[in-house]
Amino acid sequence: MxxxxxxxxGGSSGIGKSIGIFLKSKGFKVYGTTRNVANYPNFTDFDLLELDVRNPESIQTAISELIAKEGRVDVLVNNAGIGITGPIEETPHAEILxxxxTNFNGPLHMCKAVLPHMRSQxxxxxxxxxxxxxxxxxxxxxxxxxxxxxxxxxTEALRMEIKGFGINITNLAPGDFATNIASGRYHAPILPDSPYSSPYGKTLKIMNEHVDSGQDPMLVAYTVFKIINTKNPKVHYQVGEFMQKFSLFLKKILPDKVYEKLLMNHYKL
Known part of the structure; x- marks a missing residue:
């Protein structure tokens, strides 16, 4: 078979690398992507393709290379993403865009690139x-x-549009995991004369601590493996610590202002 x-x-590090390593160990033919393959001359965990999710031409080139090598693509894991923190008022709009x-347009570009191949399959x-x-x-x-x-x-909308072609799409939402996202994310600077200086500084410290003490990203990889082996995947999956997942349940049942107060207490605001 x-x-x-x-x-x-985003397969060269973090959650993406863990997913690739785990799936390869289970017998899958894995290709990861990174914006610059030359930066990983000693990467041997699985094959890497050069691809920038922000650049549709780069995506088409990489997908064409993959199809030329393998003749198909069975599973796409849209993992590439970047973090961003800061007071919304003080975050440069260029960083917001x-x-x-990366986080929204990139996955859409990827979906558009692989869907014709999956539809033909x-x-x-x-x-x-x-x-x-x-x-x-x-x-x-x-x-x-x-x-x-x-x-x-x-994803909810696209799922309904492509279901008739035999293609499934789902969301997998991780909580905090021990990766390098904190070092790679954009941090709006803590400005000493800013009205947000103290609360933002406290919140940023808490966020970074959560990532540093996060769970093993292999748990995300295992969940991806389970989804691939599920005949009819659900619309949404979550993976993370109990309290992080439980917070989603609380958001459904609690009044908005009560939930808001819980969040503000959590971040000491």
């Missing part, structure tokens, strides 16, 4: 890696929440 071909964006270009699976933060507006992480929340919603 032929092994399924899996493409994982950059975050949406009459089967395929797309897993969009979102975030538990995408289910709520988090203080000083509002732009990140918005970009991931938008991806959750557009």
């Amino acid at each position: 032929e092994h399924k071909v899996v493409l994982v964006t 950059k975050a949406f270009d 009459k089967k395929g699976l797309i897993i969009n890696i979102t975030s538990i933060a995408g289910y709520m507006g988090l203080p000083y992480r509002g732009i990140y929440s918005a970009s991931k929340g938008a991806l959750e919603l557009v």
Whole structure:
């Protein structure tokens, strides 16, 4: 039996790398992507393709290379993303656009690139890696929440549009995991004369601590593996610590202002 071909964006580090390593260990033919392959001369965990999710031409080149090598693509894992923190009032709009270009537009570009191939195969699976933060507006992480929340919603719509072609799409929302996202995210500077200086500084410290003490990203990889082996995937999946997932349940049942107060207490605001 032929092994399924899996493409994982942002596969050179963090959650994407963990997904690729785990799926390869299970017999899948894995390709990861990174913006500059030359930066990883000793990368041997799985094959890397050069691809920038913000650039449709780059995407088409990489997909064409993949199809030329394998003849198909069975699973796309849209994992590439960037973090962004800061008071919304003080966050440069260019950085806001950059975050949406990577976290929202990027996965859409990828979907558009692989869907014709999956449609011709009459089967395929797309897993969009979102975030538990995408289910709520988090203080000083509002732009990140918005970009991931938008991806959750557009996946719901796309799921209904492509179901008739035998293609499945689903969201997988991780909580905090021990990756390098904190070092790679854009931090609006803490300005000493800013009215947000003290609360933003406290919140940023808490956010970074959550990532540093996060769970093993292999848990996300295992969940991806389970989704791939599920005949009819659900619309939404979450993976993370109990309290992070439980917070989603609380958001459904609590009055908005009560939930808002819980968040503000959590971030010491």
